[in-house]
Amino acid sequence: MKIGVFGTGAVGQTLAGKLDSLGHEVMMGTRDAQQSMAREGKDGMGRPPLKEWMAAHPKVKLGTFAEAAAHGQLLVNATSGSGAMEALHLAGEKELGSKVMLDISNPLDFSKGFPPSLSVCNTDSLGEQLQRAFPQLKVVKGLNTLTCLLMVAPRDLPGTHHLFLCGNDADAKREVRGLLGSFGWNEDEMIDLGDITNARGTEQLLPIWVRLYGKFQTPMFNFGIVRAEA
């Protein structure tokens, strides 16, 4: 399947790499592909420059957000929360159309350091903002509550743990579930919360996620919902 992945950071690379390894035709989207490829040295997070990652993944293409949107039959938004709305506007309503977009972004505000607060929360969410701005796009919020390392390798944790999906379109959620199933997620580990307003719930998991990350000093954990036996 042709998939467009917005964002070339850790989340974008990890998702694109996994999708590539599964045989999908992946194009990553960025603001300025030439500039992204020209960067030398490690980034702020200590990751090697993008061109090294691209060299190691020769089948993955790199283009603008609009090109990645045009390429993908399915889209993944792996930008930062602060860049998400602009990325979608750069992609443009015409190219986004009525495609399915798995939105992983979180509205984290690092302006006051760690732990970050949220730039939108409680009575609204970034997922809703994106859906409102592009009403035809089928936004499915998901995978935003755990490290990208585990998004694509859920079985690296022992036992059962969960992710949360929400969005207004049932078929879009079904398609995303299928894709995530191919990553190793079990059907009963993907909890469908309902429409996109439920992104208020999942994005507000971040404030405790970042604190647990700070405490554990590793992102290799996830939320599991433990239920009473029926």
Next chain:
Amino acid sequence: MKIGVFGTGAVGQTLAGKLDSLGHEVMMGTRDAQQSMAREGKDGMGRPPLKEWMAAHPKVKLGTFAEAAAHGQLLVNATSGSGAMEALHLAGEKELGSKVMLDISNPLDFSKGFPPSLSVCNTDSLGEQLQRAFPQLKVVKGLNTLTCLLMVAPRDLPGTHHLFLCGNDADAKREVRGLLGSFGWNEDEMIDLGDITNARGTEQLLPIWVRLYGKFQTPMFNFGIVRAEA
């Protein structure tokens, strides 16, 4: 131990009942004890009137917030979020003193129906507000992320699941851990997030908790943190 429990609703009753069953001397605090005892019929949640519960728990006393505060060597705030600050003011700084208070309240705003939003969140929290208003009080935020049925009976869920504690006073947290241990919580199930500002993280678990409650149609679940094996 003498324990004062603020609030006579489901959370207050459940905590007071458990503490009573463990041999503690419990006084519940309310705004107007006579009025609370005079109520007839079931309440809005379908619970029987308080006087029936009091009759079934003859050792538990009922008084004003100030009397419950004076009674307790340790205090539990089991009021609603909207009533918490007023309850503490009614108890008064003199009676609260420098006691330890386990604060279970959540700033839920039901004014727009279900699911509720939060009346404070993100860059502040109810736990912090209470701590700021009563700087000598040793506020320990905890137990606010699960149903009261499981607060006092964690082993009713299978396997490991977690609660989160935070507060500025290490000794106060140690005392609360000891008490919760007597409810059946294992040491490694009680995650200490640090100071009281971490209540921003735990209170913001409520937006997804209420949505999961709506989906499951039962409150008998809890968050478990699943970690990679060392």
